[in-house]
Amino acid sequence: MDLNTIKQFLYEYDGPDMNIMEVCGSHTAAIAKNGIPGLLSKKIHLISGPGCPVCVTPSAYIDRLLELAKQENTCVVTFGDLLRVPGSEKSLRMIKGEGGRVEMVYSPMDILEMAKNEPETCFVFAAVGFETTTPVYALLMQELVKYDIKNVKLLTALKTMPEAIGFLCENGAPIDGFIAPGHVSVVTGSKIFEPIAEKYDIPFGVSGFEGAEILTALYAIVKMRGQGRVINCYPAVVTAEGNVEAQESVETFFEPADAVWRGMGSIPGSGRILREEYAVFDAGSRDLTEDKKKNQACRCDQVLMGKIKPTECPLFGKVCTPLKPQGACMVSTEGNCFSWYSNHREV
Amino acid sequence: MCVALPGTVLELDGDVAIVDFSGNQVRARAGLVPVVPGDRVLVHAGCILQKVSTDTADEMEDLFREIDEILSE
Numbered sequence: 001m002d003l004n005t006i007k008q009f010l011y012e013y014d015g016p017d018m019n020i021m022e023v024c025g026s027h028t029a030a031i032a033k034n035g036i037p038g039l040l041s042k043k044i045h046l047i048s049g050p051g052c053p054v055c056v057t058p059s060a061y062i063d064r065l066l067e068l069a070k071q072e073n074t075c076v077v078t079f080g081d082l083l084r085v086p087g088s089e090k091s092l093r094m095i096k097g098e099g100g101r102v103e104m105v106y107s108p109m110d111i112l113e114m115a116k117n118e119p120e121t122c123f124v125f126a127a128v129g130f131e132t133t134t135p136v137y138a139l140l141m142q143e144l145v146k147y148d149i150k151n152v153k154l155l156t157a158l159k160t161m162p163e164a165i166g167f168l169c170e171n172g173a174p175i176d177g178f179i180a181p182g183h184v185s186v187v188t189g190s191k192i193f194e195p196i197a198e199k200y201d202i203p204f205g206v207s208g209f210e211g212a213e214i215l216t217a218l219y220a221i222v223k224m225r226g227q228g229r230v231i232n233c234y235p236a237v238v239t240a241e242g243n244v245e246a247q248e249s250v251e252t253f254f255e256p257a258d259a260v261w262r263g264m265g266s267i268p269g270s271g272r273i274l275r276e277e278y279a280v281f282d283a284g285s286r287d288l289t290e291d292k293k294k295n296q297a298c299r300c301d302q303v304l305m306g307k308i309k310p311t312e313c314p315l316f317g318k319v320c321t322p323l324k325p326q327g328a329c330m331v332s333t334e335g336n337c338f339s340w341y342s343n344h345r346e347v
Numbered sequence: 348m349c350v351a352l353p354g355t356v357l358e359l360d361g362d363v364a365i366v367d368f369s370g371n372q373v374r375a376r377a378g379l380v381p382v383v384p385g386d387r388v389l390v391h392a393g394c395i396l397q398k399v400s401t402d403t404a405d406e407m408e409d410l411f412r413e414i415d416e417i418l419s420e
Contacts, residue, residue, distance in 0.1 A: 001411045001414075024349060053349070079392070106392075106393055107376075107393020107394065109393050110393070129349070130349055132349040132351065132396070133349065133391065135379050135394070135396070136376075136391065136394045139394055142378065181349065183351045183389075183391060183396070184349060186351070186389060186396050186397045187396065187397075223414060223417070224417060229417065231413060231417070232410070233410060235400065235406035235409070235410060236400045237389050237396075237397050237398075237400070243379060243396065243397055246379045246396065249378075249379065
């Protein structure tokens with residue numbers, strides 16, 4: 001079998017209609033960048049799910065970061081993606097412009113040097129992410145505990161994918177297959193999706209991020225329609241068991257918890273928080289349960305659930321653009337609305 | 348945000364590795380998986396997440412065989 005055979009099959013597919021959802025923002029971006037919708041039969045519908053950690057971070061979390069950034073001797077440290085995400089009123093970028101202290105870094109580990117140079121300042125890391133990023137926070141925690149560093153804290157909004165996918169299967173648009181998140185699977189292993197696949201008789205294809213890898217995963221998913229199986233189409237880095245060392249590191253510092261997903265509400269067991277014994281490093285994550293929209297007409301919630309396409313939101317491309325986002329999905333380059341807008345995607 | 352890029356470990360000093368990405372060299376933490384210089388690795392947010400297998404061709408063959416087997420069941 002070669003790529004041309006796969007492309008021909010996907011283009012000429014004439015079986016029952018299939019809704020296939022990707023639940024990774026990098027896949028959303030790669031699908032648009034590679035023009036994959038145009039390579040598929042009209043009977044294969046690609047739907048973007050809640051795969052961008054920034055997009056599913058609730059407004060109360062952003063609001064808490066804004067409060068912290070305005071406090072004396074406090075600095076909020078974050079990945080760049082989060083800077084423009086709207087809270088209930090403002091974003092981190094706006095607060096920075098008003099004199100709040102917000103610093104952007106490449107890696108959470110960069111905060112160690114900052115804390116060492118300014119021992120009087122409390123540095124709070126905006127610890128958002130899925131299973132891919134949580135082990136990095138566990139590494140940071142190792143250092144904080146080992147060297148007894150007291151001026152670094154984490155405000156966590158950590159999410160786990162299987163529970164969210166289970167929630168979508170119960171409450172979202174009807175889905176016939178999932179492109180499983182590749183880099184989440186590097187950590188968790190592909191078998192973490194097996195219980196959901198079996199429960200809902202839905203195939204999962206773990207995919208890499210090149211166009212050919214995504215097409216291969218789609219081919220496998222379409223071929224396995226109706227079968228509750230998981231196939232690993234990203235074997236260069238994904239194994240069935242995943243990175244066990246990383247999983248153990250996460251277990252040491254974090255425990256499962258209910259988590260609020262922007263627009264989707266609280267999903268039981270779909271998050272991670274610092275264990276009680278490490279609560280001294282927590283900047284107030286446990287109290288964050290609210291999720292208010294900045295613009296009431298914003299349909300990010302329905303976009304994230306796969307119920308509407310970004311183009312069906314009345315704000316899309318009009319008052320909501322990457323330069324002036326009204327909802328979180330228009331902020332990150334991995335957000336569903338950003339990806340559709342910047343790639344002029346229509347299907 | 349879950350973006351991760353493959354690179355090659357050039358040097359290792361304790362838990363800190365120098366990783367080469369097509370000529371760009373960056374520091375990355377190596378605490379999540381044992382690595383040695385020369386390893387191909389996947390780096391996310393300044394940390395090495397996993398080693399990259401170099402037997403991709405064989406693995407893709409295995410994958411297609413697995414798909415065929417599923418279909419013939």
